[in-house]
Amino acid sequence: MGAWGVGLSPGAHVPFSSLSLPLPQPEGISGSSRMKGGSATKILLETLLLAAHKTVSKDTDISEKCLLEILRTYERAHKVTYAQSKKIAALVKQAGTxxxxxxxxxxVGWHTLGIIAIMDGAECIxxxxxxxxxxxxxLIGDHSEMFNKEADLIAQGPQFAFSQEDFVKTILPSLTELDTVLFLFTLDDDLAEVEKLVVQVKEKTSNVQALSHATVGQYLPASLKKLFPSIMSIMWPILFLEYEGNFIQKFQRELSTKWILNTVSTGAHVLKGKILHSYMVDLRVSNSKLFWRAVSILQRFTGHSQARCLEGLLQSIYDPEMLSDDIRNAEISKHIAIATEKNKVTRPMPCLS
Structure with missing residues (x-):
């Protein structure tokens, strides 16, 4: 899982609490923490918080059985999601193209599925x-509770536009036949609204895809179904858990969507050539983690020492300026600030030859 920082002084005593310390696990793409830790963190937090909420509401203690029941619903979500592997692969190919x-x-996602979509897209940068x-x-739907001052956020630039209005006004007019648009919704959403937006998009591109979530007994309207060349329709069983059923169904759909979008966006960038030997070799040196990851990538492919690779990275950041002792001894934050301002930090390899 991803690294968690805890602001506790050594030896500090915190009564009636415990500390979870997730450990790194194997990754399909080296350094992609969203592919290893994001899902596990979501599962862990939702399980603990839902169980705690239930105990307060029902005035009972958390039981091992309760926790296992919740965790097993995520196991079922995994099976249901990856039963769609062939369609996921086709979507990866389309996005990669x-x-x-x-x-x-x-x-384009409705309600919390839209939030998952925004997060996935932002992580690609x-x-x-x-x-x-x-x-x-x-995000399609009410987002009034997401931000304190949405106007201030939007004012920071077009990259912060995320609403249905933003999509219709700024993206829809410039869509081309080469673009891919993926719609994310459940059959509990306003399907007439979904259909209306799909029709608008199809006037610009035929590359429209859909991921829909339904409960047993729900069916996609024929008028909407015929708009898509292919639909990844995930059917969820009815949950008979008296208290937590509605919560878990929402959690399952969100996690399933996250897994699929992570796979699609990662796979698409692999097809584009952003990955070499399972290493992300085209990344922006925008924080300390990515700075040292860039150094380790250089070590991996050159065989040079960390010090030599650090020198090569700094030279590429400050190029054409010669490296001085002041630059070498500067805080990492200064190097990151310089690198972040550049569209591309290029050619560290020649500096190491």
Whole structure:
């Protein structure tokens, strides 16, 4: 799982509490913490918080059985999701084709599925050195409680636009046949609204895809179904857990969507050529973690020492300026600030030859 920091002084005593310390696990793509820790963190927090909420509401103690029941619903979510592997692979190929042709992938989600889409798209920027418009998420539905001052957020630039209005006004007019648009919704959402937006998008591109979530007994309307060349329709069983059923169903759909979007955006960037030997070699040196990851990538492919690779990275950041002792001894934060301002930190390899 991802690294968790805890602000406790050595020897500090915290009564009636315990500390979870997740450990790093194997990754398909080296350094992609969203592919290893994000899901586990979501499962852990939702399980603990839901169990705690239930005990307060029902005035009972948390039981091992209760925790296991919740955790097993996530296990079932995994099986249900990856039963769609062939369709996920087809979606990866479609998204990859768009990126290879310098087009865009837009993920338009209703309610919390839209939040998952926004998070996935935003993660591609530092992870793959992507432009903010390469893979981008939009939220359809009420988002009034998401931000204290939405106007202030939007004022920071077009990359912070995320609403249905933003999609219709700024993205829809410029859509091309090379772009891919993925719709994310449940059959509990306003399907007439979904259909209306899909029709608008299809006037611009035929590359429309859908991920829909339904409960047993629900069926996609024929008028909506015929708009998509292919639909990844995930059918969820009815949950008979008296208290937590509605919560868990929402959690399952969110996690399933996260897994699929993580796979699609990562796979698309692999097809674009952003990955070499399972290492993300095109990343923006925008924070301390990514700075040292860049150094380790240079070590991996050159065989040089960390000190030599650090020198090469600094030379590429400050190029054409010669490295002085002041630069070498500067805080990492200064190097990151310089690197972040550049569109590309290029050619560290020649500095190491």
């Amino acid at each position: 768009s990126l290879q042709k310098k087009a865009c992938v837009y993920m 530092p992870t793959f050195g992507a432009d903010y418009n390469d893979v981008r998420g939009f």
